[in-house]
Structures are given as structure tokens and as C-alpha cells.
Amino acid sequence: MKYFCLVDCNSFYCSCERVFRPEVRNRPVIVLSNNDGCAIAFTKEAKAVGFGQMCEPFFQLKDRIKKHNVAVFSSNYTLYDNMSKRVMDVLRGFSPDMEIYSVDEAFLLFDGFNDYDFIEYGQKIRREVLSSTGIPVGVGISTTKVLSKIANKLAKKNKGVWVMITPEEIDRVLKNFPVKDIWGIGSRSAIKLNMLGIKTAYEFKMYQDEALIQKLLTKTGRQIQEELRGVSCLAMEEAEDKKNTGTSRSFGTNVFDKSQLKEALAHFATHASLKLRRQNSVCYSMQAFIHTNSFQEVPQYFGEARVTFPSGTSDTLKLINAAHKILDEIYRPGFAYKKAGVLLNHIVPRNQNQLDLFTPDPNDNEKLNQIMDLINKKYGEHTIKSAACGIHNEWRTIADYKTQHYTTSWKDLLRVKV
DNA sequence: TCTGGGGTCCTAGGACCC
């Protein structure tokens, strides 16, 4: 018998901040999105005083934040990524088969773990992750991925671990579990199911007209239904290279000037190409876009275009160049631009790159990129970059409440006073 | 004044092939 275990970090971003800021451990904590735009992570103390709606604009929360003495942080992804790696390293010790599902979640497969006391094993996972990293986690264990997700939600309210194995245990839970909270059932699908009279996970599981489910919710919905019945359809997955990647940001201020947009796109192209090189891949096409602030009642414009390359590339300079060509095509003067981005598509491993007959040496800048990556790795990101990225970057995103890079920068190491 | 970013999978429909 195989069992799926889902380990999920509690309020992950907030918990990361708390590790290095003991003074906020008993206070409600909120972490903001890029540009300090909206709230994206909340501790249970914050939820208890009414916060918790994903992506509520920060400026609308300010009064309530003051009233409830909430600690607020800008997002610090360098820190979260590093803490995530530490958590995953600990989890790896609990099963030979692990799938990292997101920055704060992992599935563990328990295959051949017969006669295990799963409740105790779950508690052991929680103790070890907490003592090694400072991050609290919840553990859900059941017979399929979808069921283990549900178990994990129950764990939050039940000492951090929830195990459901027998059909009776599972049905008891499913009868009280809203269909809209099932992993993979979003708001659209929930409305469709409600119209069929399906309100709980149990009713979904028992619904007999499978062809109709297939029609309304496609293959994905049918698989979820089977998983609720205990039939495992979603296997553990290997980490794979990204098939698409990109970098985009909202600006800290409105941007009118084409030269500013050029700088921003150069930055995004630089960052995206680094992601490509890290997974040792090349891309055959790039999309870039610029757009205005859709929340404001101002003239709107959404410009987007694409270029393709004769052979795959991950060269920063080539990609900056391509982004600038797209900008020439899509830029319209007079608009207040608020966001821009670069997307890289049709990605293949570098060793599968199809070279172009008419380009004798397509990787002419490979050495240059390698050296630049090395310098930036050693001395910090942006130590060396293309002049196209500019110096002042008036468009740069706002992060007024950002903590240090405690775990990834020597100069930010925590100081302990004796 | 102020509203995130980065992904995946599935399907329908068009273009194209023999």
C-alpha cells in the first residue's frame, strides 16, 4: 500500500520573517507582494483579527494594520528561497521519494511503510523541521494526493498532523469538506458543481454521471473525482526544467519615458536569461509586454509582441536586444506605463539546441555570460551588468519594509549582542 | 498617492499534410 504525505509550511513567508525577528513571534504578521502592492501572507494571529483575504491592497489595510499592531514586511524572496531549501533538505530524510510541489510544500511517498504509526511519524517530521529551520509545518497523510491535501487542511486545526486511511475516516471528513476547497477545484468549477447540487467533497465523490463531469471540468476534474474515491491518478513527479519562464514587475511609479522602459526590459531580460542558464537551457522565442495601470481610470494600453530566434539562445545581450526590438514595435507615447515583462518560450535543453545553418557560431557570448554569472554569484547580483540596464532605475519597485538577506549575504548576518 | 509574480495543464480550433 502506498500513502501520500503532504507537508506544508504554516504561513511560510511570515514564518521566515519570524525566524530572524523573534520580537514579532507573538504579533500578527503580514507579508506584502512585490512593490508593497497587496497582502499575500498572513499568520493565524493576523487571520484572527480579520486579515487573510489574498491580494487585498495594502493601502486599504493601513488603518487596520495600525489598530491591531500588525508587523508588516515587504517580500524577501532571496530569504524565502533559501529557507525553503533548508526545509526541503530536512524533509528529504523522511522518504526516498519526494516531490517539491512549491516553495513551501512537498509530497512524500510512503511506499512499503507498513505498520508505521503515521501520527507519530508526522509529529516527528514537524519536530525536526522546526528544530532545524525554525519553520512550523503541517502534515497530512492519506491514500492519494488530493486526499492528502485535504488531510493537510485538517492538520492545521488538529495538532499539526492528520491521518486518514480507512474509507470510514475519509468519508467522515469528505462529508464536511466543501467542494470549493478541494485542490484543483477553483471558483469556476465550484459554481458548475454547485449547479449540479454538489456542495461537499463527498457528494462529488459519489456523483455518478462521470461523462458530465468530464464535459464540464475536463480530464482534470475527472481525475480529482477518482482521487477522492481513493484511486490514485496523480503520481509523484520528477522535477523538470521549466517550459516557459519570464520576469515581470510593476513599477514603483508611472513611467512615460521610452528610455526608462528600455532599462526595465533590459533588467527583466537579464534576469530571465539567468534563469535559463541556471537550468542549462536555451529559448527559441521571446515575448515582451508593457501595460498601463488597469486599476486606474486612465487611458489604457496593452502592448505585446514576440520575436523568434533562428537557433536557441540564453545570451543576455541577445535577449536584451530582442526585448528592445519588441519595445520599438509596441511602444506608444503618452501612456502612463505601470508594468512590463519579458517571457521566454519554446525552451529546450542546451544540448538539444538546433543550430542555424547560416549562423556559424551561435554561442559567441557563452564565455562572457559565464564570467558575468560567476562575478555576480561571488559579489552579489547586479555587480556587473549591461549598461542597457541603466543606473538610477526610477521605475524600480518599492520595498519599504524589507528585511535583510540573513542567510545569503555575509554583511547581513544576524548580530547577536552579548 | 498606493492594487503581485510565476508557473502548469487542458481543450478547441485553425493550418497544414497526404
Add this chain to the structure above:
DNA sequence: TCTGGGGTCCTAGGACCC
């Protein structure tokens, strides 16, 4: 009155996730 059949590949758009 009548106009083939079967297939693949690509893309845009929808839905969902964290």
C-alpha cells in the same frame, strides 16, 4: 443535387495552483 477522410502540430484562451 452534388463537394473525402484521417491525421499532426501549433496557438490562444480558460482554469487552476502557490
